[in-house]
Amino acid sequence: MPDTNTPYFTGQWWKRKDVKRHAVLWVILTALIGYIGTEVQTRAMGAPASEAMENVINLIRIFTWAAAPVAAFVAAIAIGALMGNRHYGDNPPPEAEHAITNSPRANAVWIVISALLCLFALIAGLIALQKDNEALLDNQAIRVNVVGQQWAWNYDYPGSNGVRSEVLHLPVDQPVVFHVTSKDVKHSFWVVQMGIKIDANPGEFTETAVTPNKIGTFDIRCAELCGLLHAYMQNKVIVESKEDFDKWMASQPNTGETTWTEEGAAA
Amino acid sequence: MTTMMEHPAPTSGHTPRVGIIRHLNVFTAFGLGAITAFVVWRLGLSFLPADSESAPLFTREDKITLLSMIGWFVGFMAGIGALVAPFRWVMGKDLSHDENMFLAGKDMGTKRYFRYTTDHKVVGIQYLIITMVIFGIGGILAMLIRANLGTPEGGWIHPQAYNSIVGTHGIIMIVGTIIMVTGPFGNYIMPIMIGARDMAFPRLNALSFWLIVAAAIPLIWGQFIGGISTGWSAYNPLAGQAPLGMNGYIMFICIFALSTMVAGANITTTVVRMRARGMTWNRTPIFIYGTVASVALALPAFPVFFLSQVMSGMDRALGTSFYDTARGGSGWLYENLFWIMGHPEVYVILIPAVAALMEMAPVFTRRPLFSFNVAVMGIAGICGLSVLVWAHHMYMSGWAPLLNAPFMLTTELISIPTGMLFLVLVGTLWRGRLWMTVPTMSIFALLWNFMIGGVTGIYLSDVPADAFLHGSMYVTAHFHYTLMGAGLTGAIAALVYWFPKMTGRMLDKKLSWVSFWLVQIGFNVAFIGMFFVGLQGQPRRVEAYAAIFNKGNLITTIGAATIMTGMLILLAAVIGSWRSGVKAPMNPWYAKSLEWTVPNPVPLENFETLPVVTEDVYGYGRKN
DSSP states (O other): OOOSSSSSSSSGGGGGGHHHHHHHHHHHHHHHHHHHHHHHHHHHHHOOOOOHHHHHHHHHHHHHHHHHHHHHHHHHHHHHHHSSEESSSSSSOOSSSOOOOOOHHHHHHOOOOOOHHHHHHHHHHHHHHHHHHHHHTTTTEEEEEEEEETTEEEESSSSTOOEESSSEETTTTTEEEEEESSSSSSSEEEEGGGTEEEEBBBTTOOOEEEEOOOOOOEEEEEOOOTTTGGOOOOEEEEEHHHHHHHHHHHOOOSSSOBBTTEEEHHH | OOHHHHHHOOOTTOOOOGGGGGGGGGHHHHHHHHHHHHHHHHHHHHSSOOOOOSOTTTTHHHHHHHHHHHHHHHHHHHTTTTTTHHHHHHTTTOOHHHHHHHHHHOOOGGGGSSOOOOOOHHHHHHHHHHHHHHHHHHHHHHHHEEEEEEETOOOOOOOOHHHHHHHHHHHHHHHHHHHHHHHHHHHHHHHHHHHHHSSSHHHHHHHHHHHHHHHHHHHHHHHHHOOOOOOOOOOTTEEEEEEESHHHHHHHHHHHHHHHHHHHHHHHHHHHHOOOOOOOOOSSHHHHHHHHHHHHHHHHHHHHHHHHHHHHHHHHHHHOSSSSSGGTTHHHHHHHHHHHHHHHHHHHHHHHHHHHHHHHHHHHHOOHHHHHHHHHHHHHHHHHHHTOOOGGGGGGGSGGGGHHHHHHHHHTHHHHHHHHHHHHHHHTTTOOEEEESHHHHHHHHHHHHHHHHHHHHHHHHHHHHHHHHHHHHHHHHHHHHIIIIIIIHHHHHHHHHHHHHHHHBBOOHHHHHHHHHHHHHHHHHHHHHHHHHHHHHOOOTTTTTOGGGGGHHHHHHHHHHHHHHHHHHHHHHHHHHHHHOBBBSSOOOOOSGGGGSSOOOOOOOOOOOOOOOOOTTOOOOOOO
């Protein structure tokens, strides 16, 4: 046992062996956590079909790398503690020689760093949010009314012939704004691979926008529990070239029903 | 015992004079409740007029169901004896000394657990048992959900029943986790820990427990009249459309909210007013702060929940239109009310569990708690911010897109006080000697699980990322990581830690270790799988899914089965040790807080002479 008057340590703290060991562990863990965290998550999310989805994937990547040092720090200390002095048995180990009750410097550093990370996350989020918001105001966008009902989605295209489809067709690289509503209960319109979602509320119109940038067939699912067959309330979005889209549009029969009014706005 | 000094000491052969209270217990309560419910139901059938043409469907049945459930509630509370004391008081009398002693459960043996007993230790044990029952039922429901998701087609459970199982699992697990720390340990341990003889309002304490029992029946009842097919959030207008079982949910929430408010007022008052002499705020254990923060946070939250369900019930039964868009209401109103409760509520669950582990960390590392003040500020910061973040559950609802950015700010700010709690824990671990016990390893498990839960929470707090993740299994995995991975881990550690004081016996070491590892491994397997399918795009609360989600769901199901095995082993350990475990010494962990200074079993009024606190509860090791 050292003398009571011996300070906890002498010399520069960063030269201590255990601090160095933890620092090495911290660097390794940061790399591991950051890499595995981003790789596993972005692979699970699959290939994006719009810029909005690319943004989502980027955000998850950024946040994972921003969180990795913090997680690695906690993990390094936890592993260090577990690898250190372990004591088994029914009686406690002797009490610590150095009863550190506080470290104003550690507190300050920790709080400042977490505040900075928080600020960083906020700014990254606001930039991405701004992009999403601007997409709503795009003059070039075509507009589609999305009507949810138990348990199907319908898509109304603007124009006089009242095109109504149960499968969403979209031209590639063409901005589109969805006006979403519901006939009965709350649904949530989720175009999975395009990374957009908005609730369909009865009696209200909500908006979301996207520019599909990949030709193919993608999934639309309802993301809000809406009763008996919620699990089956899903269909497809077919993204095709402008010509194919126009051809499809022309081939659609006039249903005589539309949620579009003269003014072009949804009603 | 000083309180008895004011009264003449009972001579030998003195027969206590106890009025009607002697005859009331849980059986009379169930009996009277059932009879009242039946009478109200019959009267309702006979006298309630048929619906007019204009009234929405089901209104009459809803009225009868709700009235019968209110009848049950009143009958039950009268039958358990909750009304005796208030009634006497109104009559200008009060309970006699003998009656008060009877209510406290003096010399009553096991019978006191089945009565309206005011002793905080009895209430604590009652809470512990009901928490275990709730987790048992909720766990069975979880296994049913996983079984149905064993194959992509789902299928062997009818969708309506499946939705109801999902909703019931959700709400009872929420209730179970709300009471899992502040119920058993907040009632049994907290008063001893602060050096008090009982709670500030012992009768309110008994009331808060029996209200939960009273609340449980409407929920079970609801299962037989159509179930709760709306998920635990019971969004309108879906809830308006749901079958009669929805009334069971509404009554359950209303009664449970009452219980929470009563318990919150009681625990807060106890801690503020009844701490031992010398227990300044700086010497008050961190677990006490956690408990008070939790119940104090519930105080503003649960009245809102209560109100939201009253309005939901009125929409169903009385034809009002709070949430009916067609008639001037708004579904968004419900969402707001629900989440104004719903977000503080997750911290109601989390804070006491983390605080319990912070309480144990110094004991098992034999060092002082690192930065006590930071821990207190962390808890206070979470409490303050948590009431300002509710609309992050509504980013994608379309309610107020302009508010998304400010709510993103408040939500991300909460990571600062949460980080403080991490700092306190890792600071305490730094260079400590670890006494390897289940609570010690639980600290590590909490750091791991809560880190994953916290970081995924940052993705979800971000509006554009949430546009992809909201409503998916990712969210489900995230909140299981926080409420179960962090919350339940803390609660189980608290059980292991305080079991010797509550039962007088040690919890079986080997079994609790096996259970710990099974639960933690199973837990991580289950919810990593769930994160995966969420990222692939599987929505929540579905009973069937596309083939690509097959693998992740299989992993989750295997993990869930492992958790179940671990929890069953824990149950076996608890039952076995309670009956015939090794007798516990007074202070098995050599801890310095007050609850370890009272003998086993803890005497009726805890302390013969009230303690005076003269030193730091975390004064392990030498100062330098």
